[in-house]
Amino acid sequence: MANFIDRRLNSKNKSTVNRQRFLRRYKNQIKKSVTDAVNERSVTDINSGESIIIPKKDLSEPTFHQGDGGIKDRVHPGNDQFSTGDKIPRQPKKQGQGAGEGDASDNGEGEDDFTFSISKEEYLTLLFEDLELPNLEKNQLDKLIQYKTVRSGFCAEGVPANIDIVKSLQGSIARRIAMTSSKRKHLKALEEELLILSNDKYDNIQQKRRLIAEINDLKEKIAKVPFIDTFDLHFRNYAKQAVPTSKAVMFCLMDVSGSMDQATKEMAKRFYILLYLFLSRTYSNIDVVYIRHHTQAKEVDEEEFFYSQETGGTIASSALTLMNDIISERYDDNQWNIYGAQASDGDNWADDSPRCQSILEQHILPKSRYFSYIEITQRAHQTLWQHYKHVEDSHSNFAMQHIKSVADIYPVFRALFKKNTHNAA
Amino acid sequence: MKHNNEAIKNTKVTPLNDTPDWTFDLLKQYQHEIARVADFYRLDTYTNQIEVITAEQMMDAYASVGMPIGYNHWTFGKKFIQTEQNYKRGQMGLAYEIVINSSPCISYLMEENTLTMQALVMAHACYGHNSFFKGNYLFKSWTDASSIIDYLLFAKNYIAQCEEKYDISDVEATLDACHALMSHGVDRYKRPQKISLDEELKRQSERAEYLQSQVNALWRTVPKKAQLDNEAKYQFPSEPQENILYFIEKNAPLLQPWQREIVRIVRKISQYFYPQKQTQVMNEGWACFWHYTILNHLYDEGLVTDKFMLEFLHHHTNVVAQPEYNSKYYSGINPYALGFNMFIDIRRICEHPTEEDKEYFPDIAGSNWVDTLHFAMENFKDESFISQYLSPKLIRDFKLFHIHDDSDKDYVEIGAIHNKQGYQKVRQQLASQYNLSNIEVNIQVIDANIDGDRALTLRYTPHNGVALGKSKNEVLKHLHYLWQFDVKIIQATESGKDNVIASCPPQTKDE
Numbered sequence: 001m002a003n004f005i006d007r008r009l010n011s012k013n014k015s016t017v018n019r020q021r022f023l024r025r026y027k028n029q030i031k032k033s034v035t036d037a038v039n040e041r042s043v044t045d046i047n048s049g050e051s052i053i054i055p056k057k058d059l060s061e062p063t064f065h066q067g068d069g070g071i072k073d074r075v076h077p078g079n080d081q082f083s084t085g086d087k088i089p090r091q092p093k094k095q096g097q098g099a100g101e102g103d104a105s106d107n108g109e110g111e112d113d114f115t116f117s118i119s120k121e122e123y124l125t126l127l128f129e130d131l132e133l134p135n136l137e138k139n140q141l142d143k144l145i146q147y148k149t150v151r152s153g154f155c156a157e158g159v160p161a162n163i164d165i166v167k168s169l170q171g172s173i174a175r176r177i178a179m180t181s182s183k184r185k186h187l188k189a190l191e192e193e194l195l196i197l198s199n200d201k202y203d204n205i206q207q208k209r210r211l212i213a214e215i216n217d218l219k220e221k222i223a224k225v226p227f228i229d230t231f232d233l234h235f236r237n238y239a240k241q242a243v244p245t246s247k248a249v250m251f252c253l254m255d256v257s258g259s260m261d262q263a264t265k266e267m268a269k270r271f272y273i274l275l276y277l278f279l280s281r282t283y284s285n286i287d288v289v290y291i292r293h294h295t296q297a298k299e300v301d302e303e304e305f306f307y308s309q310e311t312g313g314t315i316a317s318s319a320l321t322l323m324n325d326i327i328s329e330r331y332d333d334n335q336w337n338i339y340g341a342q343a344s345d346g347d348n349w350a351d352d353s354p355r356c357q358s359i360l361e362q363h364i365l366p367k368s369r370y371f372s373y374i375e376i377t378q379r380a381h382q383t384l385w386q387h388y389k390h391v392e393d394s395h396s397n398f399a400m401q402h403i404k405s406v407a408d409i410y411p412v413f414r415a416l417f418k419k420n421t422h423n424a425a
Numbered sequence: 426m427k428h429n430n431e432a433i434k435n436t437k438v439t440p441l442n443d444t445p446d447w448t449f450d451l452l453k454q455y456q457h458e459i460a461r462v463a464d465f466y467r468l469d470t471y472t473n474q475i476e477v478i479t480a481e482q483m484m485d486a487y488a489s490v491g492m493p494i495g496y497n498h499w500t501f502g503k504k505f506i507q508t509e510q511n512y513k514r515g516q517m518g519l520a521y522e523i524v525i526n527s528s529p530c531i532s533y534l535m536e537e538n539t540l541t542m543q544a545l546v547m548a549h550a551c552y553g554h555n556s557f558f559k560g561n562y563l564f565k566s567w568t569d570a571s572s573i574i575d576y577l578l579f580a581k582n583y584i585a586q587c588e589e590k591y592d593i594s595d596v597e598a599t600l601d602a603c604h605a606l607m608s609h610g611v612d613r614y615k616r617p618q619k620i621s622l623d624e625e626l627k628r629q630s631e632r633a634e635y636l637q638s639q640v641n642a643l644w645r646t647v648p649k650k651a652q653l654d655n656e657a658k659y660q661f662p663s664e665p666q667e668n669i670l671y672f673i674e675k676n677a678p679l680l681q682p683w684q685r686e687i688v689r690i691v692r693k694i695s696q697y698f699y700p701q702k703q704t705q706v707m708n709e710g711w712a713c714f715w716h717y718t719i720l721n722h723l724y725d726e727g728l729v730t731d732k733f734m735l736e737f738l739h740h741h742t743n744v745v746a747q748p749e750y751n752s753k754y755y756s757g758i759n760p761y762a763l764g765f766n767m768f769i770d771i772r773r774i775c776e777h778p779t780e781e782d783k784e785y786f787p788d789i790a791g792s793n794w795v796d797t798l799h800f801a802m803e804n805f806k807d808e809s810f811i812s813q814y815l816s817p818k819l820i821r822d823f824k825l826f827h828i829h830d831d832s833d834k835d836y837v838e839i840g841a842i843h844n845k846q847g848y849q850k851v852r853q854q855l856a857s858q859y860n861l862s863n864i865e866v867n868i869q870v871i872d873a874n875i876d877g878d879r880a881l882t883l884r885y886t887p888h889n890g891v892a893l894g895k896s897k898n899e900v901l902k903h904l905h906y907l908w909q910f911d912v913k914i915i916q917a918t919e920s921g922k923d924n925v926i927a928s929c930p931p932q933t934k935d936e
Contacts, residue, residue, distance in 0.1 A: 002456050002473035002551060003529070004449055007482065008536055014485040015505040018495075022502030025597070061500060062605050062899035064866045070890030072830040075855040077758060078749020079826035079842050086839040116506045 158235025171232035553712025610670035710764015
């Protein structure tokens with residue numbers, strides 16, 4: 001007796017719960033692995049999962065088992081050279097020694113790492129766990145509106161260039177059929193009558209003449225129906241439609257002077273990743289421009305942005321000026337949604353701070369959707385912060401935040417979204 | 426290829442279809458024929474429930490260590506991730522089959538197997554393992570095939586309820602602790618009673634209350650009447666307890682009722698798997714013997730084609746291959762190879778005994794092989810099976826040799842080889858290698874000090890002087906979690922004095 005059951009269509013992920021339990025259990029190790037991974041991956045790489053490495057010893061489940069020493073008796077197959085009583089010197093520490101087999105694998109295991117992959121969602125959740133991501137579905141960023149002309153049916157009037165030939169000729173045919181059909185029917189009847197008469201054995205000359213005259217008259221009338229009439233003409237109609245542009249550019253500005261250490265930069269990197277993530281939910285293509293500065297600003301690639309070390313003083317306005325230049329050169333503010341994010345430890349040349357304020361207020365903020373400034377420092381604020389404070393008071397698309405730890409990053413985004421719900425209301 | 430002479434009837438038979446792709450109709454045809462042959466050889470089985478699953482589901486089944494319904498725990502997630510990783514990297518193939526000791530007996534067929542493989546798996550699992558589960562004395566006395574699925578379901582639901590009622594972390598910690606002690610949750614020397622699911626459910630709630638009251642009584646702090654001091658000090662437990670989990674379940678002072686139930690669940694599951702640990706060689710050997718014999722029988726009848734047989738033999742040979750000790754593929758004795766060859770050998774001794782066989786096996790030489798095989802399957806476990814049936818011929822075929830490894834000496838010694846002087850010793854050593862009480866550590870609860878600080882003392886009795894493995898301190902932490910008072914392990918030194926080898930919380934050395 002046997003029953004066959006096809007279980008292939010049953011739910012597949014029976015182990016999903018256990019997998020989640022596993023991730024939960026090893027959250028600390030996994031988070032560490034994720035944190036390490038952040039430093040190695042690009043800001044814009046948010047669509048892939050991450051492979052996680054945990055030392056195997058952290059995962060082992062202990063049981064009582066036999067250890068080293070004592071007397072061990074083992075039987076092995078394939079004797080090819082031994083006789084009873086042979087004494088074989090021990091080989092150096094458990095290498096290929098049959099008797100030491102258990103230990104060899106134990107030692108081997110200890111050094112392996114346990115590697116596995118987590119999905120994009122799991123990765124992001126772990127990465128931003130301390131940040132309590134707001135509900136991205138509900139909060140949509142404002143988008144720059146552009147207009148696009150789209151076809152919207154046909155109309156009777158328009159410029160000759162917009163004449164739709166096919167549609168117009170279709171109208172013409174219809175009109176001609178409609179206007180001549182009764183005449184054609186009559187004509188056909190008359191022609192048949194004429195045929196009957198001509199086959200008749202009598203000469204019905206009178207009748208024939210009348211019929212022919214009538215036929216000619218009808219033909220003439222049919223021919224007079226115009227091939228095309230203004231009535232037939234159809235013009236393509238266009239309407240303007242509002243489309244939010246899906247292009248955005250994100251400027252990452254960072255102070256790379258000597259006072260910025262790697263830990264600070266990595267905190268800034270989180271901030272940039274988060275911003276990029278938020279923007280990517282709204283915009284389909286995003287350019288990222290990296291500008292680093294000390295006393296001079298320079299546009300660089302990501303690698304250099306985060307990992308090259310510079311020394312020297314700080315002139316923040318240089319970066320803002322460069323950003324403004326790049327905007328006017330490459331990113332027309334009518335087509336691009338411009339976002340700026342500046343990270344600094346607050347150090348700036350004192351005389352430069354008012355300049356920063358004025359560049360922001362006069363040039364950058366009018367063109368930008370949003371500009372955020374984060375100051376990562378444990379010390380008291382300096383002039384830059386104070387001048388930016390004025391900017392924040394007078395501009396709604398500017399936010400600033402003092403960050404001491406990763407957890408402080410989130411309020412910047414809260415501010416961003418709060419502003420938006422106001423606009424929507 | 427061995428021929429089964431009685432079975433051959435040279436009438437014209439149409440062979441079964443041997444396309445690689447299986448269909449349910451073809452599976453049924455093969456199953457029907459295999460069942461017929463199995464019946465011919467008097468294989469008594471539970472009803473088969475054959476489930477076709479995908480590779481991913483097979484990994485799920487793998488991860489839950491063969492329990493069709495498992496409670497949720499991270500360790501199964503870990504196993505799943507490991508299996509998945511290895512499989513994806515191509516480091517391992519999936520098992521062809523998984524079979525569950527239950528009634529009806531559930532076997533899994535993997536979707537991507539060829540028809541030949543499915544037939545092999547059906548003969549192996551549905552008739553080989555299945556009849557072993559039903560016939561072997563260990564399975565009969567330790568497991569109850571008809572209630573295991575229900576019990577696992579009960580366990581899953583109960584643990585899920587606990588997670589809702591209490592904290593997931595607490596449930597997890599309790600399970601972790603129990604898992605660490607899982608192999609010490611079995612009564613090795615007692616036979617368990619069977620109970621049905623209904624009883625189990627009924628008893629469960631009563632037990633929870635009752636147990637707590639008992640524990641409370643045990644730990645009552647009201648002073649007793651002053652007992653005579655010269656009376657022997659009251660020892661609890663009165664005898665050493667080898668079943669640590671059982672001891673915890675019944676006696677741990679501060680466990681919550683639900684925690685006791687979880688301890689019990691883990692203990693029961695451990696007990697369910699206990700016979701499988703002790704019969705690996707026999708169980709796999711029996712299944713291999715029957716898939717080999719049944720399919721050859723079908724071949725002799727002309728029901729399966731040469732093409733089918735070639736593919737089958739290819740898989741079969743891989744399964745029962747035994748690499749030699751100096752091969753890079755060697756990782757101990759392959760239970761499939763040893764078991765299969767032993768059953769084949771027993772059949773040979775019955776059918777074609779040599780003088781040597783008559784000397785070594787006077788009882789079975791020349792007897793009816795089907796009777797003898799069934800008797801062997803029903804009444805032995807690996808250890809006794811090997812010491813009873815390992816023949817000199819097989820020792821020669823495997824070229825078995827014995828290594829005596831004393832860590833005090835700087836050499837290892839060959840104790841015996843495959844010659845006349847060595848047969849007995851090799852057989853005896855190989856048998857003891859499968860004796861669970863030699864493999865698993867002997868550690869027992871000897872004292873719970875109920876009148877004092879409630880400290881729990883366990884004694885480790887080494888086998889052949891082998892020390893307790895390094896993880897003992899970690900395990901002790903888990904035991905401490907359950908007991909919640911000091912726990913320690915002692916071991917007698919050569920002079921006879923007891924030495925504390927591990928304790929939790931850790932004690933200073935000079936104590």
